[in-house]
Amino acid sequence: MTSPLSAAPTPQPAGQRERSGGKARFLPPLESPLFTAWPTMRQDLLSWVFLGDLTAVVLPIWVAAICLPWEPLRLLHAFIVGALMVAIAWMAGALGVDVVDQARSGAGRVTLAAAVTAPVALLLAQLLTPQLSALSVLVPLCAQLTLSLLGRYTESRWLRARRTEGRGLRRTLIVMGPGAEPILRDLRSHPADGFLIVGYVSSSTNRSHAAARLGSVEETSAMITSERIDVVMTLGGVSPDDLVTLMRGLTSTGARLVVAPGLQDVVPGRMRGLPVTHGWTGLIDVSLRRTRLLAKEIFDRTAGTVLLVLFSPLLAAAAIAVRLDSPGPAFYRQTRVGQDGAPFTLWKLRSMRTDSDARREAVVKAGGDAGNEVLFKNRTDPRITRVGRFIRRTSIDELPQLINVVRGEMSLVGPRPALPSEVAEYDAEARRRLLVKPGLTGLWQVSGRSDLSWDTTVALDRHYVENRGARLDASIFLSTFKAVVGGKGAY
Structure with missing residues (x-):
């Protein structure tokens, strides 16, 4: 079977230099030792953030144990509070796709977790170390929060820098629907988002003949596996039937499906998922700007x-x-x-x-x-x-x-x-x-x-x-x- 990528307009040949954002980027071929598959890099990044958060919890306690005459109960209190903070942050999505894959620090979620943990820390201190002041209780938490944010910020900056050099990119297949061009143009101008477009297929609603049509479930699955696709992204008016085909074709591949809603000049903070029909499907709720x-x-x-x-x-x-x-x-x-x-x-x-x-x-x-x-x-x-x-x-x-x-x-x-x-x-x-x-x-x-x-x-x-x-x-x-x-x- 011929891969639809072979008929894609301007596909990205491996091992060439691509100019994006005014900078030349070297894109190593799949068989090159310089090429690192995104799933492998993602695991490394997850380990970096995971260990960084744990270090942020343990390091202040270790320093206090060596340099300060802290009682064991106070050290235990600081560890429990720090561990609770990072656990809440992780449950809130601080290790999620929108943080790790998109090179975000997750600072808002970690900070919110620290704010939720603070009153718990004060209550726990009344049980373990009642002689301590509120300031003494919260100082270790602030130190742990600062170290966690520093590690996460360093990781996100590192990944964005590597992406502008052509590293850490997700091999992306674009499914084109009507109205996809403006979104695609904006996508190409932001390489730090990490999408390396390696080919296109056309949806059934797109009359363009520049790219091959989206195939069956089996053909879609085989193509994604053979081309080592990390992300399949739909742009424009892709039909519900095509979306079903994509979701079924992606089931056993490990690739992610990203659906662009076609909204322009709408920041993510104005959008949220809205479950309907008893949770069988969802809509996107867009808040209208109401400037005070x-x-x-x-x-x-x-x-x-x-x-x-x-x-x-x-x-x-x-x-x-x-x-x-x-x-x-x-x-x-x-x-x-x-x-x-x-x-x-x-x-x-x-x-x-x-x-x-x-x-x-x-x-x-x-x-x-x-x-x-x-x-x-x-x-x-x-x-x-x-x-x-x-x-x-x-x-x-x-x-x-x-x-x-x-x-x-x-x-x-x-x-x-x-x-x-x-x-x-x-x-x-x-x-x-x-x-x-x-x-x-x-x-x-x-x-x-x-x-x-x-x-x-x-x-x-x-x-x-x-x-x-x-x-x-x-x-x-x-x-x-x-x-x-x-x-x-x-x-």
């Missing part, structure tokens, strides 16, 4: 005021440097487009010469960022001053926008504030960026800023608009510092 606008407004203005006060000495020093470096005012004001298309005056530290607007057309004609169809950027813009290059590189020039945040024209987190000339070129998708206030920082800043293409910029801002909320804002805030220090895309 008043709470966000209060937080933005309060935090913006605090940050403006804290950064005022730095702003004053930077303003003096701008004035000494070149003639003209320290601050630059420009009309931008805010929420619902309302114009406002944006404040920045001046990083260009005073005649920059008049010279813009000449600089544009000379060539800027050719990869971005709407936004103009130039790495070697001659209008930028010496001090301007530094404050752009460190994003200090953006700090006066805290004034706009305090005035309610901007948010701390949101899409990039757009120029009226840019908005005039927006299509319907891009105009969705105007549904929320522009931000001092956002996904565009933590993802590369000026290095991004226009399509990527729109996609990131659309993702923020569709999923905005306190959790996403907090994540962007934490990533902003890394982006500013790295300076990637800042020019």
Whole structure:
């Protein structure tokens, strides 16, 4: 029998170099000593996390037994509490597929387990060591939690790094249905997720002739075994009959079935399984975003005021440097487009010469960022001053926008504030960026800023608009510092 993979469009030959995410990756052939099957690597990773959690429990007790005059009952108490914490974390899925296979740390589940264990630790201490204070009881638990998180974070970072090099990948067969292309494109742009697409088959609902049709249960099982497939992923509108064929064909192979629901710009936190028909099947419940606008407004203005006060000495020093470096005012004001298309005056530290607007057309004609169809950027813009290059590189020039945040024209987190000339070129998708206030920082800043293409910029801002909320804002805030220090895309 001929494998359907032989008819797949652009199958991945073993042992070649693949370019993904801008980096060349060497993909060793199956027979190469460099190739490690995913099930083998997964067992190693599970052992790493398992032993790491146990070490996190035992190490503080071992150190205390050697260095501190702890009583045996106190050592026993610390061991029981630590063991209970990791056991709860494991039962909550901290060793599950979505943690190990997807290179996640499982930090949330371990932290939740520690929070559940804390009151148990206090109650148990009353029985074993009643003379200890609450702080003395919880310190060992905090040490165990910290060590567990450190080990898990190290493991997840290691696996993601190896995946960008072409290691630790799951050989993936794609079953194509109508509408699969956008999902497939996004999947290819994130190699750290660990899916190595080795071939395609077409579902019965797909009219494309580029890939062979999905075969019978026996053919599907034989193909998955011979090609050493780790994951079968359905994309687009795959029919229920095809899904039944896949599930039956996968029964004895050890491969996993992953069904992409076709939702775009919906983070996993907004989806949950919903059992129906007495548990005989399930649906995906998607929570609609309900941003607490008043709470966000209060937080933005309060935090913006605090940050403006804290950064005022730095702003004053930077303003003096701008004035000494070149003639003209320290601050630059420009009309931008805010929420619902309302114009406002944006404040920045001046990083260009005073005649920059008049010279813009000449600089544009000379060539800027050719990869971005709407936004103009130039790495070697001659209008930028010496001090301007530094404050752009460190994003200090953006700090006066805290004034706009305090005035309610901007948010701390949101899409990039757009120029009226840019908005005039927006299509319907891009105009969705105007549904929320522009931000001092956002996904565009933590993802590369000026290095991004226009399509990527729109996609990131659309993702923020569709999923905005306190959790996403907090994540962007934490990533902003890394982006500013790295300076990637800042020019």
